[in-house]
Amino acid sequence: MSSPRRLEEGGPWAPALALLVALTAACHQGGRGPAPVFSGETIDAPGLDVEGHRGDRGNHPPGNTLPAYAAGLAVGVDTIEADMQISADGQVFMGHDDDLHDTGCAWTGEGRAPSTRISSLASADIARFDCHAELEGVQAPPSLVAFLDAFFAEAGPEVALNLELKRPSRADADLYLEALIAYDAGCSGCFGERLILQSFEWSALRHARERYGDRLEFRAAILDKRGRYEEIAKARAYAEIWSPRHPLVDAERVEQVHALDMQIIPWTVNDEARMRALIELGVDGIITDYPDLLLRLVGRLR
Template sequence: MHTEIHGPEIHGHRGARGLRPENTLPGLTHALELGVDALEFDVAMTADRRLVLTHDLTVSALTSADTRPAFPGDPLYPYVGLPVRELALAQLRTLECGVRLPQHPDDRFAATQVPVPETRMPTLGAVLGLVDAYGADGVRLHVELKSDPTRPDLSSDPRELTEMVVAELDLHDRLGGAAILSFDWRILRIARELAPQTQRYALIEQDTMESVWLDGLHLEDFGGDVPAAAAAAGGTTVSPEHVLVDGEFMRRAGAAGLPVAAWTVNEPGRAAELLDLGVAGIVTDYPDRMRALWSERGLALPAPVRARRPARV
């Protein structure tokens, strides 16, 4: 199965991380209203088996702040720094997720991300309700399943996590308008089995080029050919960190029959280089910058989306 993508696409990374708080309803809304081809966000499972948006498997001090315990005397409070899988949704929902808390003075988003105080960590169901309220049927949902095979103490069972995500997408009639993404290529195999019609993005970076991440595959068995390995793992698109993409990578991807979606690209100059190489998608924290580049090049722009009815979230 090969993915058909017509014209280069703009993928909003964690919504629009450079502009609004990441993995939040305000951030996803902002990306929709700017106009993106795909809305990317991260999902993990809570202690009470709910799916929430979070990039980190432990509650991040950068994107989350404690406000109060979920109930008086909660022995787990404070929650920042604890594994997401050990906290219930009610505990995670007390966190302030709308104000970035830079850990370093040179935080790259401190000057551009607009805070949205009183923002809570959303569930996948809330995101699907939001997208439905916007009538954003033409925007593909890129659901990255957060799973670290080197940290089973922090990660959920990959089959259970994939089953739950597929079931939630199916409940909202979204299996055909979504893609499942993961660095843990076990999830690609499971997703191909559970929802063969749903696109699968094989994420890769230098740090995950080991068999433990690649569902037991060894890159040396493919002559170091990442796209060939991604195709064997069940990927329908290969999605590398942009520094891995050059002419040779693109040639190999073409031979494997896989489009390339490069992440995370925030500088228009680098995005232009990647477009010239023929990538199918650019994953960016700044959809506004990419839209300007697309306009300069006369490329088809994804339409901004406006809410058609109140969100049931």
């Protein structure tokens, strides 16, 4: 995949971009510890899919915010990886954790928050949680629509989206898919071939493929913590990508999964030596909290 075009001044993510310098300084001054340091030795990896975990979580925590997504695009990721939650009023919001307290977002409304869980909060209340207290203004978890509006306005035409279905049931999958289909219809098919849907709940992906495969184009990625070949092979009926916890990847499994005509995109890899080893094993992409480190390694940092 090619790198995204430069983010335009005054675009939908301009306010988020204006915060990036302040956010970077605040993160490192806040005692998070140093970001990984690149050794300086690059590796040839043509076609490697560099996926920014929650945008650029490592440099712009907690991720899944407009500043974090903007940062991922700014360094040149091939894919923005993000997570989808569902509010109490049935709207899709971006976020890794249902509990915003776990994410690190703070209530800014009057009195006590009615809940800290996205699943128990109305959309208007979610907008009162601030996920970047070190910055001016409220940086709330964005809705799916707000995120996609900004993404399609600013990302290059070959930058992809890898969206995780965080809620596991078929009913949840229906809500996610209907929201994505409605957006795709409203933007005249802007997803094109750019969409990946991933989940630890493989049955939700199977359901999505069977029920919505003729209404929305997407590749399915099975998130995997076990690495059992027989299970991976069965999932090939509805999934095109094996996305395992990175210690599960070895030469034998790479050969087996590629023989199934599946791509391999492990997570979450933040160590340069392990990135290098996985590239040498032949993985097709890597999900990382530090996309700038991976892009330096492959010689493609913007």
